[in-house]
Amino acid sequence: MSESPVTVLGLGDMGTALARALLRAGHRTTVWNRTAAKAEALAAEGALTAATAGEAVAASPLVVVCLLDYDSVRQVLTPLADALSGKAVVNLTNGTPRQARELAAWAAGHGARYLDGGIMAVPPMIGTPAAFLLYSGSPTAFADHRAALDLFGESHHLGEDPGRAPLYDIALLSAMYGMFSGVLHAYALVRSDGVAAADVAPLVGRWLTAMSGAVDGYARQIDSGDHATGVASNLAMQSAAYRNFTSSARDQGISPELIAPIGHLMARRVADGHGHEGLSGLVELLGGGWPGASPVTNVPGQHN
Numbered sequence: 001m002s003e004s005p006v007t008v009l010g011l012g013d014m015g016t017a018l019a020r021a022l023l024r025a026g027h028r029t030t031v032w033n034r035t036a037a038k039a040e041a042l043a044a045e046g047a048l049t050a051a052t053a054g055e056a057v058a059a060s061p062l063v064v065v066c067l068l069d070y071d072s073v074r075q076v077l078t079p080l081a082d083a084l085s086g087k088a089v090v091n092l093t094n095g096t097p098r099q100a101r102e103l104a105a106w107a108a109g110h111g112a113r114y115l116d117g118g119i120m121a122v123p124p125m126i127g128t129p130a131a132f133l134l135y136s137g138s139p140t141a142f143a144d145h146r147a148a149l150d151l152f153g154e155s156h157h158l159g160e161d162p163g164r165a166p167l168y169d170i171a172l173l174s175a176m177y178g179m180f181s182g183v184l185h186a187y188a189l190v191r192s193d194g195v196a197a198a199d200v201a202p203l204v205g206r207w208l209t210a211m212s213g214a215v216d217g218y219a220r221q222i223d224s225g226d227h228a229t230g231v232a233s234n235l236a237m238q239s240a241a242y243r244n245f246t247s248s249a250r251d252q253g254i255s256p257e258l259i260a261p262i263g264h265l266m267a268r269r270v271a272d273g274h275g276h277e278g279l280s281g282l283v284e285l286l287g288g289g290w291p292g293a294s295p296v297t298n299v300p301g302q303h304n
């Protein structure tokens with residue numbers, strides 16, 4: 001055990017995977033979980049188990065936090081405020097940009113360097129080339145502990161604003177849930193006609209892969225504000241077809257609630273005179289605008 005000590009607070013599915021990656025690489029890894037029994041398997045693999053969260057925090061300069069939500073993080077960390085002084089706190093708990101900024105300010109007020117993180121992986125992916133993690137907050141904490149953080153997956157620091165990593169995290173997960181919503185609706189639809197989901201799954205996968213090019217195409221149209229040039233599938237046509245989606249669901253006895261909202265937005269955009277444009281123009285109905293912030297360049301998959 002020659003690597004620097006690391007503490008992991010929270011041994012759910014994800015915290016356990018993170019602790020295991022540290023252990024495998026030879027870090028002295030101290031773990032704590034509210035329900036102590038969840039530490040037993042890791043203890044058998046060499047982890048040091050702490051009886052209290054305070055004991056765990058005291059054991060290492062780097063404290064990785066992976067709990068259910070920010071309420072649980074607050075509950076665990078608030079009584080330990082003084083013990084956090086001088087520590088690097090890396091919070092990989094899912095949360096909002098606002099929650100991350102508030103917690104970062106609180107941690108700084110108690111002398112801790114704070115990094116917020118979004119884990120773009122499920123637990124079995126941790127420590128494999130498929131995993132990437134997005135961090136933002138203290139650049140020195142990131143630089144000092146990068147070697148340990150790289151054990152979880154490819155690390156990307158998105159800047160000093162601690163809210164930036166959760167912003168990206170929520171954005172990527174939103175895209176994922178949009179895809180999952182469509183997939184679940186598709187399976188419900190075919191199942192209503194006696195077709196097994198597994199029979200249509202290869203075609204669903206093939207179709208989603210074919211359509212994934214829209215990720216870059218929509219981004220270009222949204223950043224330029226030009227939703228019309230080069231459009232091959234105009235919105236008026238799409239909106240007309242989409243009415244069949246909800247009608248089919250109704251005819252098959254399927255709830256359209258997973259797919260209905262985008263149909264309403266299409267109809268509104270067409271009614272506003274944008275039927276000749278493409279689907280990307282729906283973003284203009286969502287608000288937010290473009291504040292002119294400089295884009296982050298260190299992004300996985302982006303080649304400048």
Ligand SMILES: NC(=O)c1ccc[n+]([C@@H]2O[C@H](COP(=O)([O-])OP(=O)(O)OC[C@H]3O[C@@H](n4cnc5c(N)ncnc54)[C@H](OP(=O)(O)O)[C@@H]3O)[C@@H](O)[C@H]2O)c1
Pocket residue numbers: 010011012013014015016033034035038066067068069071072075076092093094095119120121122123
């Ligand atoms: N699993 C994934 O696929 C995945 C992927 C990316 C990010 N994440 C994020 O990683 C975080 C952890 O996820 P997970 O999969 O490990 O969840 P999980 O298996 O449900 O574990 C939740 C953890 O939070 C602890 N906890 C909950 N409330 C608490 C409280 N009030 N005080 C102290 N501890 C509390 C639980 O302790 P007990 O054991 O005592 O209940 C447990 O250690 C979440 O924010 C999640 O969004 C998960």
